[in-house]
Structures are given as C-alpha cells and as structure tokens.
Amino acid sequence: MEKEFTEYVKKMTNINEAVSLMYWDLRTGAPKKGVSQRSEVIGTLSAEVFAMSTSDQMKTYIDELSQEQVYSSLSEVTKKTLEEVKKDYERNTKIPPEEFKEYVILQSQAESVWEEARERSDFAMFQPYLEKLVEFNKRFIGYWGYDGNKYNTLLDMYEPGVTVDIIDATFSKLRDRIVPLLQKITEAGKPDISFLFEKFPKEKQKEFSLQVLKEMGYDFQAGRLDETVHPFAIGLNPGDVRVTTRYDESDFRTAVFGTIHEGGHALYEQNLSEDLVGTPLSTGTSMGIHESQSLFWENFVGRNRGFWKHHYASLKKYAGGQFDQVDLDAFYKAINIVEPSFIRIEADELTYALHIIVRYEIEKGLFNDEIEVKDLPRIWNEKMQEYLGITPENDSQGVLQDVHWSGGSFGYFPSYALGYIYAAQLKQAMLREVPEFDELLEKGELKPIQEWLSRNIHQYGKTKKPMEILEDVTGEGLNPDYLIRYFEEKYSSLYSL
Amino acid sequence: MEKEFTEYVKKMTNINEAVSLMYWDLRTGAPKKGVSQRSEVIGTLSAEVFAMSTSDQMKTYIDELSQEQVYSSLSEVTKKTLEEVKKDYERNTKIPPEEFKEYVILQSQAESVWEEARERSDFAMFQPYLEKLVEFNKRFIGYWGYDGNKYNTLLDMYEPGVTVDIIDATFSKLRDRIVPLLQKITEAGKPDISFLFEKFPKEKQKEFSLQVLKEMGYDFQAGRLDETVHPFAIGLNPGDVRVTTRYDESDFRTAVFGTIHEGGHALYEQNLSEDLVGTPLSTGTSMGIHESQSLFWENFVGRNRGFWKHHYASLKKYAGGQFDQVDLDAFYKAINIVEPSFIRIEADELTYALHIIVRYEIEKGLFNDEIEVKDLPRIWNEKMQEYLGITPENDSQGVLQDVHWSGGSFGYFPSYALGYIYAAQLKQAMLREVPEFDELLEKGELKPIQEWLSRNIHQYGKTKKPMEILEDVTGEGLNPDYLIRYFEEKYSSLYSL
Numbered sequence: 001m002e003k004e005f006t007e008y009v010k011k012m013t014n015i016n017e018a019v020s021l022m023y024w025d026l027r028t029g030a031p032k033k034g035v036s037q038r039s040e041v042i043g044t045l046s047a048e049v050f051a052m053s054t055s056d057q058m059k060t061y062i063d064e065l066s067q068e069q070v071y072s073s074l075s076e077v078t079k080k081t082l083e084e085v086k087k088d089y090e091r092n093t094k095i096p097p098e099e100f101k102e103y104v105i106l107q108s109q110a111e112s113v114w115e116e117a118r119e120r121s122d123f124a125m126f127q128p129y130l131e132k133l134v135e136f137n138k139r140f141i142g143y144w145g146y147d148g149n150k151y152n153t154l155l156d157m158y159e160p161g162v163t164v165d166i167i168d169a170t171f172s173k174l175r176d177r178i179v180p181l182l183q184k185i186t187e188a189g190k191p192d193i194s195f196l197f198e199k200f201p202k203e204k205q206k207e208f209s210l211q212v213l214k215e216m217g218y219d220f221q222a223g224r225l226d227e228t229v230h231p232f233a234i235g236l237n238p239g240d241v242r243v244t245t246r247y248d249e250s251d252f253r254t255a256v257f258g259t260i261h262e263g264g265h266a267l268y269e270q271n272l273s274e275d276l277v278g279t280p281l282s283t284g285t286s287m288g289i290h291e292s293q294s295l296f297w298e299n300f301v302g303r304n305r306g307f308w309k310h311h312y313a314s315l316k317k318y319a320g321g322q323f324d325q326v327d328l329d330a331f332y333k334a335i336n337i338v339e340p341s342f343i344r345i346e347a348d349e350l351t352y353a354l355h356i357i358v359r360y361e362i363e364k365g366l367f368n369d370e371i372e373v374k375d376l377p378r379i380w381n382e383k384m385q386e387y388l389g390i391t392p393e394n395d396s397q398g399v400l401q402d403v404h405w406s407g408g409s410f411g412y413f414p415s416y417a418l419g420y421i422y423a424a425q426l427k428q429a430m431l432r433e434v435p436e437f438d439e440l441l442e443k444g445e446l447k448p449i450q451e452w453l454s455r456n457i458h459q460y461g462k463t464k465k466p467m468e469i470l471e472d473v474t475g476e477g478l479n480p481d482y483l484i485r486y487f488e489e490k491y492s493s494l495y496s497l
Numbered sequence: 498m499e500k501e502f503t504e505y506v507k508k509m510t511n512i513n514e515a516v517s518l519m520y521w522d523l524r525t526g527a528p529k530k531g532v533s534q535r536s537e538v539i540g541t542l543s544a545e546v547f548a549m550s551t552s553d554q555m556k557t558y559i560d561e562l563s564q565e566q567v568y569s570s571l572s573e574v575t576k577k578t579l580e581e582v583k584k585d586y587e588r589n590t591k592i593p594p595e596e597f598k599e600y601v602i603l604q605s606q607a608e609s610v611w612e613e614a615r616e617r618s619d620f621a622m623f624q625p626y627l628e629k630l631v632e633f634n635k636r637f638i639g640y641w642g643y644d645g646n647k648y649n650t651l652l653d654m655y656e657p658g659v660t661v662d663i664i665d666a667t668f669s670k671l672r673d674r675i676v677p678l679l680q681k682i683t684e685a686g687k688p689d690i691s692f693l694f695e696k697f698p699k700e701k702q703k704e705f706s707l708q709v710l711k712e713m714g715y716d717f718q719a720g721r722l723d724e725t726v727h728p729f730a731i732g733l734n735p736g737d738v739r740v741t742t743r744y745d746e747s748d749f750r751t752a753v754f755g756t757i758h759e760g761g762h763a764l765y766e767q768n769l770s771e772d773l774v775g776t777p778l779s780t781g782t783s784m785g786i787h788e789s790q791s792l793f794w795e796n797f798v799g800r801n802r803g804f805w806k807h808h809y810a811s812l813k814k815y816a817g818g819q820f821d822q823v824d825l826d827a828f829y830k831a832i833n834i835v836e837p838s839f840i841r842i843e844a845d846e847l848t849y850a851l852h853i854i855v856r857y858e859i860e861k862g863l864f865n866d867e868i869e870v871k872d873l874p875r876i877w878n879e880k881m882q883e884y885l886g887i888t889p890e891n892d893s894q895g896v897l898q899d900v901h902w903s904g905g906s907f908g909y910f911p912s913y914a915l916g917y918i919y920a921a922q923l924k925q926a927m928l929r930e931v932p933e934f935d936e937l938l939e940k941g942e943l944k945p946i947q948e949w950l951s952r953n954i955h956q957y958g959k960t961k962k963p964m965e966i967l968e969d970v971t972g973e974g975l976n977p978d979y980l981i982r983y984f985e986e987k988y989s990s991l992y993s994l
Contacts, residue, residue, distance in 0.1 A: 014541040017534070018515045021522060033719040034737025037514070037774060044511040222530040240531025277534060 114406035154411025217450030235269025264297030271458035291419025306441035356417035424483035611903030651908025714947035732766025761794030768955035788916025803938035853914035921980035
C-alpha cells in the first residue's frame with residue numbers, strides 16, 4: 001500500500017511540475033495569442049491534481065495508512081507525506097463543492113474588478129467583492145474549525161504553528177521599537193541618493209547579477225536567469241530552479257537586489273534533499289521561512305557593508321562611470337536609505353515591517369468582526385499615519401495596492417514580516433558557528449553561508465515545520481529582539497543617531 | 498454524449514500541449530540537472546493520455562457515437578475527431594499490453610545502443626536490437642492487419658492513403674530521372690562556394706532570419722524564435738507556435754535556410770482553423786504534407802533567384818563584407834550547389850530524394866522479408882553507389898546515421914520525399930492562381946503566398962487527408978513530374994547542361 005500511495009502522490013507532484021513550468025513560461029515570454037488556451041491547459045491539470053487530492057482513492061490511502069500498525073511501519077518521508085495530503089484532503093473536502101465552485105468564480109471576478117478599481121482608485125467598486133470574499137472565508141473557517149482565534153486557521157495555511165497570540169506579542173514589540181526609530185531617522189535628514197538613478201545598461205546589470213548569483217552558490221546547471229515583469233523564483237525540482245528578474249536602466253537596485261532576493265529563494269529549492277523529490281515535502285516549509293531565505297540574502301548579505309567593500313569596484317566597472325565620484329560609505333548609505341512611502345513592494349527594509357503590521361491588524365480585525373470592509377480605507381490611512389507618519393492620497397496608493405485580498409488570500413501577509421524576524425534569528429545563530437561572517441563577505445566568499453543555510457534549513461524541505469526549524473537552529477521560538485537590535489544598531493550608526 | 502466526448506478529447510489535447518511545452522523547454526535551455534526528473538513528468542503525462550486513449554470510457558464513446566443515428570447528428574468536427582481517436586484506439590489496444598511494454602523498453606535500449614554504435618561505427622553492435630525492432634513491428638502488423646502489402650500499414654501511420662504501389666511508381670520515376678541528371682551535374686564541375694564559409698556573426702544571422710520570418714507571415718504574437726541543437730518547429734496551439742534554429746558562424750546557411758524551413762512548418766500550425774483547437778485535428782494532416790510546407794518555403798521560396806534578388810543586398814549588409822565581391826548569380830549558384838554526400842540531413846535538394854529512396858527500398862524489403870537486417874550495411878552502400886555514385890567509408894556515414902530506426906520508426910522516411918513531390922505539385926497549382934509568383938518574391942511580398950497556402954491547406958488541419966488535400970488543390974493525385982521538371986529546368990540552367 002505504501003508503494004501505491006507513493007506512486008499516487010508522485011503522479012500529483014509530477015503534474016504540478018508541469019503546471020509550474022507553464023506558469024514560468026507564461027511569465028517569461030510565452031506568445032500572447034497562446035495565453036488563453038495555455039490557461040485552459042493549466043486549468044485541466046490543476047483540476048486533475050485537485051481531483052486526485054480529494055478522491056475516494058486518496059481517502060482509502062489516508063485511512064489505511066493511518067492505522068496504527070501500518071503507520072508505524074511507514075518510512076519517515078511517507079509519514080510526513082501522509083500528514084500533508086491529509087491536511088489538504090480535509091481542507092478541500094470540508095467545503096461543499098457547490099460553494100467552492102462559487103468561490104472560485106468570485107475569486108476570478110474579484111481579481112479583475114480589483115484591477116480596475118485600483119486603476120480608478122475606487123474602493124467602493126471593489127468593496128462588495130471584498131465583502132463576499134471575507135464572508136466566504138469566514139464560512140470556510142466554520143467548516144474547517146479553529147483553535148483560539150478564527151484568524152489562526154488562515155495563518156496556519158501559510159505559516160503552520162504561528163498563531164495570533166504569537167504574532168500579537170511579536171509584531172507589537174516590533175512596531176513599538178521601529179516607529180520611534182523611524183521618527184529619529186526621518187528627523188536626521190536624507191542622504192544623497194541622486195547618483196543611483198543614472199543609466200546603467202541592462203546587459204551590464206545582468207552580468208553583475210549573474211556574478212553575484214554564482215558567488216551565492218546558485219547552481220546554473222540546475223537553473224537559469226530570465227526576464228519578467230514581476231520577478232519570482234520557481235522550483236520545478238531541485239535540479240531545475242529558475243530565477244527571474246526585471247531590469248530598470250535608471251535604477252540598478254531593482255535587478256541587483258531583486259536577483260539576490262530571488263536567488264535566496266532559489267537556493268532553498270536547489271538544496272532540498274533528493275529523498276523528498278516526488279513528494280509534497282520537496283519545497284520550502286512555509287512562506288515565512290522561504291521569505292527568511294530571500295531576505296537573509298537581500299539584506300543581511302546584499303545590504304551589508306562588507307559585501308560592498310568586496311563588490312563595489314566590480315559594480316563600478318559594470319556601471320561605467322556612474323559611481324566614480326561616490327565613495328563606498330556614500331554608496332552604502334544610499335542603498336540603505338530609509339524613507340516612509342506608500343507602496344509596500346517599494347519599501348525599504350525598516351519600514352517594510354510596518355506595512356505588514358498594518359495589513360495584519362486589519363485582517364485580524366476583519367475575521368474577528370471588529371472591522372468592517374466598508375471602513376477599510378479610513379482604517380488603512382489612519383494606521384499608515386500612525387506608524388509611518390504619512391497618509392495615502394488615494395486608495396490605489398493605499399488599501400487597493402495589493403493583489404492578495406482580491407484572490408482571497410488572507411493570512412498571507414504576516415509571513416513577509418515573519419521572514420524578516422526569522423532571518424535575523426538565523427543570522428544570530430549562524431554567527432555562533434560562522435563568527436567570521438563579515439570577513440567572508442569582505443572576501444566575497446559566500447559559499448560557506450549558503451552551505452550553512454542548506455545544512456540547517458534547505459535540505460529538510462517540509463519535513464520540519466517552521467517553528468521546529470527555528471527552534472532546532474536557534475534554540476528558541478519566535479523572537480523579534482534580534483531584528484530590532486539589527487535595525488537599531490545599523491541605523492543608529494548610519495544616521496549617527 | 499457528444500459534449501462529454503468533446504470534453505474528454507479536449508482534456509487529452511490539453512495534456513499533450515503541456516507535454517509539448519516540456520519538450521520545447523528541454524531542447525531550448527532547460528537546466529541539465531532537472532532533465533531526468535522532467536523526463537519522468539513527461540512520462541507521467543504521456544501515460545495518462547495513452548490510458549485515456551485506450552480506456553473503457555473511450556470505447557464506450559466510440560461505440561455509442563458510431564451508432565448510425567447518433568453519428569449522423571454529430572458535427573463534422575466531432576465526426577472527424579471520432580475517426581482519429583478510433584484509429585488510435587484500435588492501434589493501441591490490439592497489441593497485448595505486455596508485448597507493448599517490452600517494446601517500449603527495447604526502444605529506449607535500442608536508442609542508446611544506436612548512439613554508441615554510431616559513435617564507434619559498429620553496426621554489429623546495433624544489429625540484434627534492430628532485428629528485434631523489426632520483428633516487433635512485423636508482429637504488430639500482424640495484430641493490426643494490412644492491405645496489399647505489410648509495409649502499407651507502417652506507411653499509413655505517417656501518410657494515410659499512401660501505399661507501396663503509389664510510392665513505387667512515383668519514387669522509381671523520380672530516381673530514374675534524378676540519377677542521370679545528377680551525373681551530368683557532377684560532370685559539369687563545381688561552382689565556387691568558398692565565400693559561404695566566412696564568419697557571419699550569430700546576432701546578425703538572427704536579425705536577418707527574423708526579418709525573413711516576418712515577411713513570410715510568421716506571427717510573432719503567436720510564436721518566438723529560440724536556439725537549439727537540432728532545430729524544429731512546434732505547435733502548442735495556433736496561438737503559440739515556436740520556431741527553433743541553430744547558428745553556425747562559419748556557414749550562415751544553417752540558420753537562414755533552417756529558419757525558413759521551420760518557419761514553413763510553423764505557418765501551417767499558426768493558421769489552423771480555431772474551430773479545431775482542443776481536438777486531435779488541430780495539427781498538420783500528415784508528415785508529408787507538413788514537410789511539403791517547410792520545403793516549399795525553403796526551396797521554392799528560399800532558393801529562388803527572385804527571392805535573393807530582393808534579399809541579397811540586405812544579407813550583404815548583415816554579413817558585413819563577406820559577399821562584397823560576389824555577384825547575385827554566383828551567390829545563387831552557390832546556395833544551390835548539388836553534390837553527392839553521405840549524410841541525409843546535409844544533402845542538397847536534388848540528392849536528398851535519393852537518400853530517401855535508399856531508405857524506402859530497404860524498409861520495404863525488410864518488411865516483405867526480402868532483405869535481412871544483417872545485410873543492411875552492404876545493401877546500403879550498394880544503393881548509395883548506384884544512385885549517388887559514392888560509397889560511405891564506414892557505417893556511421895552510412896546505415897547508422899539516422900535515429901529513426903533505433904526508435905522503431907519504420908515507414909516515416911518516405912514522407913520526406915513525398916513532401917518534395919507535394920510541394921512541387923502545390924507550386925504548380927499556386928501558379929495558376931498566383932501567376933506573378935516570381936515577381937512577388939522579387940518584391941519581397943511573401944504574404945500572398947502564405948495566404949494561399951493557409952487557405953488551401955493550413956486551415957483544414959487533419960479534417961482532410963493528405964490525398965484529399967492534394968486532389969482538391971491540384972486536381973490530381975501524387976505526380977512526381979512537377980518536381981522532376983523543376984529539377985531539370987533549374988539545374989540545366991544553373992549548370993548549363
């Protein structure tokens with residue numbers, strides 16, 4: 001039975017791999033006129049996987065393999081796999097099919113309405129759809145059940161084991177320390193960053209990005225770098241993990257930091273244990289831990305002074321003139337500029353967390369009936385003013401900016417900030433074993449860093465839960481202190497506070 | 498029932514589209530380390546389509562929809578679709594599953610043995626595998642049945658309606674006229690072609706190729722051009738038909754004529770009727786008709802003097818110096834050089850047919866028990882000497898050169914030569930409606946040519962059989978006279994015979 005189950009799950013995984021390749025292709029150069037038919041193909045294969053995950057056959061496997069005597073004879077990988085498919089089975093079968101179908105239709109309508117609403121900065125247009133999306137998700141929580149707080153059920157989908165209690169304690173501490181720090185920074189005045197925006201030819205940006213990716217330990221025999229509009233990394237299997245990036249010739253940061261960020265995601269997927277291939281365990285364990293990897297590389301490596309001590313000469317060469325009059329300190333300060341802004345995805349590392357906290361507090365309020373959808377624009381703007389000191393001029397700069405809610409993704413946002421917190425905790429743990437961290441960066445030796453992350457995190461895939469990874473690696477649970485310390489030390493020094 | 502059947506077939510078509518994308522990806526830049534897992538995914542999806550094509554469900558559809566009263570109510574597209582799936586069903590279910598499994602294993606073993614045998618030029622190594630492959634196919638013919646000649650059953654897989662009798666009459670006439678023509682050409686002496694082999698930068702070859710593709714009417718909103726080792730065109734759906742090519746900086750002909758050739762295939766797939774999408778009819782009607790399209794463009798357009806009268810100045814510009822001392826006539830003569838050679842895929846348009854005839858005669862002999870596998874090297878070399886006047890020095894230059902037989906593809910080769918014959922017949926028919934053909938080429942106006950081909954051939958996909966297309970368009974059956982006349986006129990003039 002274990003063998004048949006393994007084959008069954010492998011088939012699902014294989015179909016998903018085909019879907020992932022189509023997704024990559026659509027976003028890196030698939031001809032426009034083929035898109036609608038390609039979307040149908042994706043629909044066909046996704047429906048097939050969904051059907052398999054909720055089939056009677058799957059139920060039989062789950063029931064039989066869960067029997068105590070059978071279960072104890074299973075391999076560790078099969079045990080964990082069983083746990084995953086069981087979770088999916090329960091989540092997917094508890095919603096009445098008719099209701100789910102209605103929800104899928106609503107999702108796709110809501111996405112296109114949201115696009116137009118954002119365009120027009122017209123929240124009222126989107127409001128009824130968002131209300132329905134929230135209603136559906138509340139009903140789903142009813143079907144799925146919840147523990148302690150209704151919102152926990154949504155959080156669990158992206159960050160298993162993380163609850164409202166944990167996040168409340170963490171985020172409030174973070175918020176209470178970042179807000180005053182940000183005020184001091186704002187008062188200290190802005191550094192000169194004008195030199196960042198000179199023309200830096202795309203091809204040269206690409207060469208530099210490729211060089212950094214290689215140093216990070218990204219394996220080009222198991223991946224490739226392509227261009228896209230909204231960059232992402234995608235793991236098809238550990239031997240084929242692709243990075244995409246976007247080039248802005250008047251701001252090299254988009255491609256360089258974007259590639260480092262996506263490269264961090266890619267290293268995770270490239271270094272999953274081969275034993276997990278063909279199972280749902282062969283991917284990052286959670287959104288937040290995945291994000292911790294991309295942010296680790298982007299910020300703790302890519303925005304580190306030592307890293308640029310090593311790379312700045314090379315960047316100057318590729319840029320051809322742009323930085324000739326700019327010394328390392330001025331450059332370092334510019335790429336670490338902190339400045340409150342409206343759009344999350346354009347935010348600096350310090351204010352980014354505040355953007356997330358705004359969203360978290362709103363989502364929690366919505367699912368605990370403390371906030372109504374109709375009040376979102378006001379509440380959004382109030383929180384932005386309170387935490388970031390700025391008020392959006394319109395809703396497209398505010399509550400309408402993100403795609404997530406239009407697709408019914410609630411509970412997803414916190415993972416981004418959790419990624420920051422994890423990353424800082426991991427950095428602290430790494431320093432115990434790799435105390436020469438800064439020196440390695442100054443020498444351009446990034447491989448030991450990748451190896452440490454692969455050994456401690458990547459290889460396990462989903463066999464360890466996020467909190468398990470965190471505790472095994474750092475010896476403690478979620479703790480924002482390291483991130484706070486990092487921010488306070490770094491920005492006190494940078495802004496001479 | 499028709500609706501369910503249509504949905505069922507659409508699902509198969511959609512899965513096939515995913516497989517095709519994976520095939521394209523593997524050949525245009527998929528990372529090496531992901532290949533073996535990707536092959537498994539292809540295996541999973543192909544097996545799924547095979548299972549669907551031979552399922553009890555499929556049998557029920559076939560039986561029910563074939564009932565006279567039901568059948569008469571079906572749409573034309575469904576009728577033709579039913580015919581296709583029925584043919585597949587019968588072909589695939591008549592072979593005992595165990596035997597088919599054994600055959601699939603043999604195929605993959607034979608392919609790798611063939612690779613090594615060709616490398617070492619050691620036919621004896623490949624012989625036992627080839628013997629088994631022939632034996633299996635003979636047994637399959639037993640299961641499938643045959644009409645007139647056993648080899649007809651194999652021919653029918655690639656070129657429905659074409660039989661040994663038809664080909665014998667056609668190929669022997671062709672052979673009897675080409676062989677003496679080739680002798681005269683060989684005696685006339687070679688033109689200077691040394692200027693073809695100067696360095697022509699890849700990027701410039703690409704720009705020129707793109708320009709020609711665009712003029713041909715290839716729609717870049719429904720396709721793209723990529724690099725590969727063995728060029729091909731692939732239709733995923735009419736809105737996404739991709740061309741691949743290879744650049745040889747010391748011989749621009751590889752990319753330029755290769756791109757025109759694959760572009761010809763691509764135009765076929767881009768201009769299939771939208772009504773056929775989601776059915777097995779949404780592709781070229783046969784190997785031979787497909788090849789007629791690529792050869793039409795490559796030879797009747799791409800090797801036409803008028804075409805180069807228009808394009809030569811542009812090619813010169815892209816080449817940057819290479820052709821400055823070469824006048825149009827010398828260039829035209831060089832790109833039409835005829836010279837007997839050993840390797841089929843490197844052959845010129847005249848000798849190419851002879852390469853195919855050698856293979857056809859051997860395959861026919863094998864399946865009629867007139868030739869034994871062990872005698873192939875000798876027979877191959879004798880025929881090469883007889884028709885082309887040259888004898889391969891070893892088997893890798895001879896009987897081992899092609900991959901086809903190692904994969905069990907017998908009956909495939911004749912399509913290549915049929916493609917030439919069809920193309921010449923189509924050209925003749927086109928001239929009746931587009932008498933200004935040569936002038937259009939001189940003016941670089943290729944669009945009317947594409948439109949004629951799309952209107953008369955492409956749009957129908959598989960709804961018309963090859964012979965039906967031929968008769969509808971030309972008013973007659975297979976007739977090699979037009980190709981012979983084209984060869985005789987062209988080469989008599991070129992070589993002043």
